[in-house]
Amino acid sequence: MKKEEEEIKNLKEKLKEKFRKNPVKFGTILAHNMFGSSLLDYQKKFLADLSRRIIWVSGRQLGKTTMAAIKAIWYAYCFDDTVIMIIARSIRQAKILFRKIRLAVLQTSFIMDDIVKLSVKEIVFKNRSRIFIAPVGRTGEYTRGFTCDVIIVDEAGYVPDEVMSAILPSIAVKKGTLILIGSPSAKGGFFYEAWRSPEYS
Numbered sequence: 001m002k003k004e005e006e007e008i009k010n011l012k013e014k015l016k017e018k019f020r021k022n023p024v025k026f027g028t029i030l031a032h033n034m035f036g037s038s039l040l041d042y043q044k045k046f047l048a049d050l051s052r053r054i055i056w057v058s059g060r061q062l063g064k065t066t067m068a069a070i071k072a073i074w075y076a077y078c079f080d081d082t083v084i085m086i087i088a089r090s091i092r093q094a095k096i097l098f099r100k101i102r103l104a105v106l107q108t109s110f111i112m113d114d115i116v117k118l119s120v121k122e123i124v125f126k127n128r129s130r131i132f133i134a135p136v137g138r139t140g141e142y143t144r145g146f147t148c149d150v151i152i153v154d155e156a157g158y159v160p161d162e163v164m165s166a167i168l169p170s171i172a173v174k175k176g177t178l179i180l181i182g183s184p185s186a187k188g189g190f191f192y193e194a195w196r197s198p199e200y201s
Contacts, residue, residue, distance in 0.1 A: 015110065020078045023047045027070045033107040034066070034100075043067050047074070051201040055156075055180040055194050064181045068152050069100035071179065075150050076129035077111055084131040085146060087167065088154040094133040095120070097154045101131060140166025150177045157185030157192070164190040 019026040024039070027047040031039055039047070046056055046067050056064055072084045086101075088094040098121070105111050105123060117124035122132040135142045140163035148170045153159055171178055180194055194200050 012110075012114075016078050019074065023050075023071070023074050023078075026074050026078070027067070030070045030073065030104045030108055031066070034104055047071060049201055052175065052177045053194070053197075053200045054177070055191075055200040057157075057182060057184055057195050060183055065097050065154060066100055068154065068179065068181050069097060069104055072101055072131050072150070072152055073104055073111065075177075076123070076125050076131050077114060077127075079149075080127040080129060082129040082149045083147065084129070084150040084152065085143070085148045085167075085170065086131065086133045086152050086154065087136050087143065087159070087163075089136070089158045089160070089163075091133065091135050093155055097152070098131075098133045136163045136166075139163060143167050143170060146170045147173050148176055149174050150179065152179045153181070155182045156180035156194075157182040157189070159191070161190045 024044045024047050027043070028039055031037055040063070043063050046054075047070065056067075058064060072086065075082050075084055086094050086097055088097070101123065102118065105115060105118065114126050115123060116126055122130060124130045134146065136159070138160065140160075143163070143166055151167055151171055153164070153167075156164075168178075170176075180191060180200070182191060185191060
């Protein structure tokens with residue numbers, strides 16, 4: 001029995017190693033499980049981007065939220081002790097992205113096997129990684145005190161600059177990743193300047 005368990009454990013680790021090296025393959029499987037569809041080239045490009053500062057600005061219904069959900073799961077599943085925080089201007093907006101994450105997890109058996117907690121606000125993996133949503137308040141006061149490896153900001157163009165400034169220390173300690181997604185918004189502000197900045201891919 002122990003030998004069989006060890007073999008299964010080794011197979012799972014080999015699968016994770018494969019996906020660590022190929023986030024697009026990982027995303028292809030999840031997208032198929034969620035919608036029965038394949039990835040488009042621009043979606044593959046987003047998943048393959050491992051930069052520490054990423055921004056995706058486009059119109060609606062192009063898969064930004066779904067790809068961000070898949071990217072969050074990839075980080076949590078493939079890398080131990082990884083903390084991913086999901087925020088938006090409102091908790092309602094953040095829940096839209098989090099529901100996509102839950103859907104992908106529930107429909108992918110090898111990921112479900114790796115889950116120890118699945119709630120409406122948090123998912124915890126066996127490797128101690130977790131994905132959670134956090135309220136931001138008017139100035140980001142509720143996000144202070146967290147130390148994160150990845151922060152994903154949905155509809156980032158509508159998140160106040162004070163909130164954006166407040167979350168940056170959360171990823172500073174670990175030199176973490178900040179991912180901004182959203183539709184085009186007014187000129188000026190953090191989101192607009194990030195879109196213009198060469199620091200963001």
